[in-house]
Amino acid sequence: MRKVIISDVAKNANVSKSTVSQYLNKRYEYMGVDTKRRIEKSIKELGFQANIVARSLKVKQTSTIGVIVANILHDFSTKVIRAIEDACNKENFHIIVCNADDDPVKEKQYIEMLIAKQVDGLIIFPTGGNYELYSEMTEKGFPLVFIDRLVKGLAVDSVLLDNKHAMELAVKHLVDKGHSKIGIVTTSLLRNVTPRVERVSGFVETMNKQGLEVNNEWIKGLEIQEIQNGLKQMLSQNPSPTAIIAGNDLTMMEILRYAVKNNLNIPKDFALIGVDELAFADIFTPSLSTISQPAFKMGNAAATLLLNKINKSNKTEPSIHRFRGELKVGKSTIYSRYSKRVNS
Amino acid sequence: MRKVIISDVAKNANVSKSTVSQYLNKRYEYMGVDTKRRIEKSIKELGFQANIVARSLKVKQTSTIGVIVANILHDFSTKVIRAIEDACNKENFHIIVCNADDDPVKEKQYIEMLIAKQVDGLIIFPTGGNYELYSEMTEKGFPLVFIDRLVKGLAVDSVLLDNKHAMELAVKHLVDKGHSKIGIVTTSLLRNVTPRVERVSGFVETMNKQGLEVNNEWIKGLEIQEIQNGLKQMLSQNPSPTAIIAGNDLTMMEILRYAVKNNLNIPKDFALIGVDELAFADIFTPSLSTISQPAFKMGNAAATLLLNKINKSNKTEPSIHRFRGELKVGKSTIYSRYSKRVNS
DNA sequence: CTGAAAGCGCTTACAG
């Protein structure tokens, strides 16, 4: 069945394609009221639906933006995507989401594909492995916003957590609960991924400020599949930490898995707090203490920044937009048998 | 900065646009080896990247399919999407994902938008509220595959769980564990959503076959926010069920929430099994028994069906493709203080 | 082996 196109409508309504096009673009002042009615009627009769691809080619705008997440498995990514979609919907923009799987090669393919598809802009959780490509885009003035992660040496609008503040919240909370031997576990630090690096350094900084000893054996940056081993090693130290900070949700899951497998009780054997809320935080035993990221606000901010760039209304210098996390206290950090040791 | 287009390459390589186009489409037999090299070089030099929008307009194929999920909050949806994406990637297709939020109005908007964007086909978790639109699409021969849900009276290739079998697994497992008073809770049955309806009827059927009494007060189909109340009511009956089946993951979460809030012990106060795996099933206390859906296989099947339709290689009659779930035994259904009552 | 021409379905100056 042949699709009905604009010339069919024009013929049916006895006007030119130009006028139908004006109608489609709601420029009703360019036509008589009767003409308008005829077009309206023909469109309905024929079930005409304008071809967006043709329109995009002509107007050189697709009203579509691309979103490339480094790792869709993080709950944070999913929330951010939803926020971006909401913000875009309001402006009649659509989004195409791609998952780079933390692989710079895939990321590059996706960026190139999305640009070939003529997206009007890109929001990226950068893997960090495509410096040249990123910088090429910024040089060309291609609308670009980074989220969650920075790329060193590149001036791009970036939206991310105030990681230092998040670590202050976490460490201080644990100190309040009587802990002084605190460890941190996060995913691999090898690729210098911003939140991981900043959380570890923020952790160290706060520990120092609190006058607490930082033990290098209690700081682990490991691939997910290495975390079980890393925990074993960390907890077999003497002394070993009485409290652990999980750098993100996936790490938190691994720590919980370790505790279950080894019959360890949280918070009795060690207290636990993580960055990123988990869906089951409040129904878990114990309920989980977390520093939650304002994912919705952050996604919204990224989308707004990008849309402003696309509409050229934003000519300001790129800057870094930091958002503060919030401490949610659960029972995974309540007073434990270790706590009392603190001041003894 | 002006984008480089095919004519720039043609000029630079001293050939016609036609030949460059042949090159882009890898029809190298249509050019001399030297010509090919010159084009190659020019493309690299100029950083040319073909405009997919223009290509799509001409070839009337976008190599993009749309995926509309009824509710992205279900983990099953997320898994299916990933499977679809993987399958599409292999065929160089891209996907645009939309979330209808269980709202037929939104679903309709998305379908129309995606068609206007000229997607080559659609995979839908149908809300069920757009019968006319669905049937219009099938009449026009638009490539369409349903997943998770059927639409009555419409012959569309559909991929879904063998819900009856899933309920057999669940009920029989509970009976094995000594239960005879079994209830089921799922999300609202008002809109006749396939998996919910089929799971309830499959439950009833199996109960009957097992010679067990079905108590209507122990069957709840409720909006998520009503589930807490429904559980309270169900569990305050006398007698009340000693085991509950959760119709899906979100329902399972609500039941767990209810147990925590009311200090109920699973499986001591009631045993619990649900359809859909939960990410934290094995680290939860107790670990959760579930009937898992082969989400990856199902997503893959849906994508394969659709891609075959798009390539016209599939001229077979639409049919329903059922997949069997798998029982994963956790501790939420182990022997409980109620179990012994069964045969007494 | 290569190129000129037509056309995909729209939009937009421009002329009347």
Added chain:
DNA sequence: CTGAAAGCGCTTACAG
């Protein structure tokens, strides 16, 4: 208020 014409960046018969 309305229409003819050109053009967006490709692809594809077709001619040579």
